Structures are given as C-alpha cells and as structure tokens.
Amino acid sequence: MAAEADGLLKRALVPILLPEKCYDQLFVQWDLLHVPCLKIVLSKGLGLGIVAGSLLVKLPQVFKILGAKSAEGLSLQSVVLELVALTGTMAYSITNNFPFSSWGEALFLMLQTITICFLVMHYRGQTAKGVAFLACYALVLLVLLSPLTPLAVVTLLQASNVPAVVVGRLLQAATNYRNGHTGQLSAITVFLLFGGSLARIFTSIQETGDLLLAGTFVVSSLCNGLIAAQLLFYWNAKPAHKQKKVQ
Secondary structure, three states: OHHHHHHHHHHHHOOOOOOHHHHHHHHHOOOOOOHHHHHHHHHHHHHHHHHHHHOOOOHHHHHHHHHHOOOOOOOHHHHHHHHHHHHHHHHHHHHOOOOHHHOHHHHHHHHHHHHHHHHHHHOOOOHHHHHHHHHHHHHHHHHHOOOOOOHHHHHHHHHOHHHHHHHHHHHHHHHHHHHOOOOOOOHHHHHHHHHHHHHHHHHHHHHOOOHHHHHHHHHHHHHHHHHHHHHHHOOOOOOHHHHHHHO
C-alpha cells in the first residue's frame, strides 16, 4: 500500500514539479533541506502558478472595457508593443525548447492582449481595422513558429523586447500623465503583471539560465512598477467629463 502511494506521489510530482533525482533526494532520502532541489521546486511551483494566474490576469481589463463600452485612457501603441514583447518571448522560448512552466503565461497573456487590441480599435470606431489586425497577426505568428524562420531572427525579436517593453510602458505612462488619470486601466491587471514579472526573474534564471530572457523580465518589472505607482498616485482622479456629470 505504501509503495502504491509512493508511486502515485512520484507520478504526480515527476517531472511536473521536480526531476526524479530531486524526488529521491527529498522523499526517499528525506533530505528536506537540500537547497538545489528546493530551488527547483520553488521555481517550478512559481512558474506554474504564474501560468495558471495568467489565464485570468487581463480579464479584469477586458471586462472593464466592455462594461464601460470605452477604452479611454489606454494607449493602443502601448498595448501593441506589449503584444510584440509577448510574441517574442513565446516564439523564443518555443524555439529553444524551454519548459512550458518558464514561459507559458506569454501564450495566455498574448491571447488576452490581442483581444484588448481589438477592443480598443472597436471602441474607437475602427472595427474593420481591428479584424484586419487580427488576421495579419495570426499570419505573422504562424510564420514565426514555422521552420521557415531562422533562430537568429527569433533571437533578435526577443532582444527587441527590452526597447519594446520600455517604449510601450512609457507611452502608457505618458498617456496617464497627460490625462491626469488612468482611465479604464485595470488596477488588478497592472498589479498582477507587476508581481508576475518580478517572480519571472527568479524562475527564468532557475529554469532556463538564459540571461536575455531574465533581463527582459527585469526591465518589464521596472516598467510595470512605474504604471502601478501611477495607478496609486491617480487612484482618486476621475476623467474630466465624469467630474462634470457629478457636479
């Protein structure tokens, strides 16, 4: 009975949360303070948690836009640049065969970000342009993930993530500053992105050892922190037309 339970536990944990050697170290030899294996478990757990959380992280933003029937306060250029960064991370990770737990959120965030791109265009009266954008993006993604695209191109796209993230977030920060409020920007989404990018610094180093990927998350954390700080600063600020209605 004990052997059967041990077998079930092993199948549940290996290789999803830890390699077999770490399972033996922790659960056969009962060396529960084995630091290298604990780091692997922590990294895998954080990574899978981030991936699971990414399924919902931008839905508050989507629902906020739909509820208000407006994308006021959102910079389309910023959203598109974020989409470019997510696409680069996803294509680079797939090409290099990194574990799904180290990049999986990029897939789900990409799907939610492309939805936000379309909604911004739709509520600006550019629905046809939004549909064309979706079709073009799908075509570009297929080419990127196909054998036709050289590794050097995918690596260059990942390297371009740093300026894309910086420029994208600065555009959103400039929009917030110019408006004097954060409009339909979702606080839940912004703070979840900030926390997720911080955790990704550790997991990307631990699981991939790729400094380019880790560096992208360092920059992303700083930029997401800027937007989070603006949200707190403008917490009670409202758009001018809403203030007039209240008066």
